Amino acid sequence: MRSLPGRIDRYPGKMVLHLADKLVDLYASGADHVLDPFCGSGAIIDAGSKRNIRVSGIDINPFGVLLSRVKVEGFDAEHALNICNELLERAQCSDELPLQWDNKSYWFTPATLRKIEQLRFVAKGLQLCDTDAGRAVLLALGLSARPCSRADQRSPKPFISKEAIRTRKGKHFDPRRTIKKMLHELCGLYGERRQANVSILHLNVVDAARACRESLTCSHVITSPPYVNAQDYFRNSKLELYVLESLLPFRVDDIVHQFVGTERRLNRSLLSDNESKWRRDIVPKLWCLERRHARKALIVHRYIRDMNAAFLAIRDLLSPGGTLVLVCGDNLVGGTRIVTWKALNAMLESIGFTIFDQFEDPIRSRSLAPRRNGHKGLIKQEVVSAFRLNRDGWSGA
Numbered sequence: 001m002r003s004l005p006g007r008i009d010r011y012p013g014k015m016v017l018h019l020a021d022k023l024v025d026l027y028a029s030g031a032d033h034v035l036d037p038f039c040g041s042g043a044i045i046d047a048g049s050k051r052n053i054r055v056s057g058i059d060i061n062p063f064g065v066l067l068s069r070v071k072v073e074g075f076d077a078e079h080a081l082n083i084c085n086e087l088l089e090r091a092q093c094s095d096e097l098p099l100q101w102d103n104k105s106y107w108f109t110p111a112t113l114r115k116i117e118q119l120r121f122v123a124k125g126l127q128l129c130d131t132d133a134g135r136a137v138l139l140a141l142g143l144s145a146r147p148c149s150r151a152d153q154r155s156p157k158p159f160i161s162k163e164a165i166r167t168r169k170g171k172h173f174d175p176r177r178t179i180k181k182m183l184h185e186l187c188g189l190y191g192e193r194r195q196a197n198v199s200i201l202h203l204n205v206v207d208a209a210r211a212c213r214e215s216l217t218c219s220h221v222i223t224s225p226p227y228v229n230a231q232d233y234f235r236n237s238k239l240e241l242y243v244l245e246s247l248l249p250f251r252v253d254d255i256v257h258q259f260v261g262t263e264r265r266l267n268r269s270l271l272s273d274n275e276s277k278w279r280r281d282i283v284p285k286l287w288c289l290e291r292r293h294a295r296k297a298l299i300v301h302r303y304i305r306d307m308n309a310a311f312l313a314i315r316d317l318l319s320p321g322g323t324l325v326l327v328c329g330d331n332l333v334g335g336t337r338i339v340t341w342k343a344l345n346a347m348l349e350s351i352g353f354t355i356f357d358q359f360e361d362p363i364r365s366r367s368l369a370p371r372r373n374g375h376k377g378l379i380k381q382e383v384v385s386a387f388r389l390n391r392d393g394w395s396g397a
């Protein structure tokens with residue numbers, strides 16, 4: 001079984017490599033075109049492209065897209081090391097490109113922050129996102145954010161724990177040294193250009209289906225969708241995203257509310273709109289969650305609404321008779337266990353998919369938060385469900 005160094009391939013909720021390989025072999029060997037509409041760090045994209053299958057990925061997280069691209073496309077290692085040397089040399093005496101983030105001083109010491117902002121200034125001038133080698137350097141910069149911060153290094157979600165204060169206070173974590181170290185590791189793993197029939201887009205899945213329908217239409221979808229209230233994908237990647245903002249074409253403010261499963265911008269009208277009863281039928285425990293914890297219930301309502309929109313978009317991208325494989329678990333929301341995979345399966349069946357296979361996958365080596373504040377682990381089971389899209393239309397949700 002392959003395993004990659006955690007600090008390079010740490011991505012919240014990432015699919016373990018052996019499962020990605022297994023799913024492609026089981027359901028998509030010889031496929032025309034496999035799509036992962038929530039591709040994250042690219043486990044499915046990587047598994048498909050290694051088998052010479054045409055693969056496409058979509059993700060709203062530009063850091064995930066960057067990680068996937070570097071991993072799957074590879075890069076010219078010598079060119080990347082030269083760019084990195086130039087970046088480090090020029091950043092010694094340069095101006096700064098400030099992080100647009102009110103909380104930045106909470107996460108970084110003044111000396112580290114200054115160095116990161118100098119690196120950003122030079123990186124912006126070098127337009128690193130235009131070449132494979134440049135993207136590898138940007139990834140090394142993004143990956144340096146966490147080790148150079150005050151955050152606890154164990155968790156996928158950055159937080160400053162007592163342990164982190166005890167072990168890290170007073171130490172200086174130099175982003176210049178870290179970026180070099182990260183790039184060397186990346187060179188060892190991916191530092192060779194790869195011929196792959198791959199496209200990976202930074203988009204919201206619903207917008208992608210509207211804007212790129214022709215190029216994304218596929219025979220197979222294999223994906224692990226966002227979880228509800230278990231992994232806040234923005235929060236997990238926020239250090240990397242603020243460091244990479246304006247070096248890659250995105251603005252944090254534009255994407256932060258678009259992550260499915262987010263706790264942000266909840267609207268109380270979701271509790272009483274026309275679809276609210278349907279959502280309660282899909283997740284029977286929503287009734288009791290609403291009584292016990294109205295705000296948490298709103299998160300689930302919003303998640304179901306957003307996942308339904310995502311599934312309709314995905315259905316539009318899948319050829320009739322095509323295969324959709326979903327990997328999903330259950331979640332603890334406000335103390336109530338929400339069996340997310342059952343809800344998602346019911347939604348798929350209501351829009352024209354028929355299940356033809358299912359098995360439970362043991363959860364191994366996933367990046368879940370360390371136990372704290374009495375939290376006893378979030379996801380207990382993960383189920384793989386395989387569906388076929390009916391050829392003769394659908395009933396509509």
Ligand SMILES: C[S@@+](CC[C@H](N)C(=O)[O-])C[C@H]1O[C@@H](n2cnc3c(N)ncnc32)[C@H](O)[C@@H]1O
Nearest residue numbers: 013014015038040041043060061204205259260
């Ligand atoms: C469970 S993770 C997928 C992990 C992935 N299988 C991997 O191996 O890393 C779910 C992904 O959905 C993405 N996501 C959340 N909302 C999205 C949206 N509206 N459009 C596209 N991707 C979204 C998150 O950024 C996250 O990367």
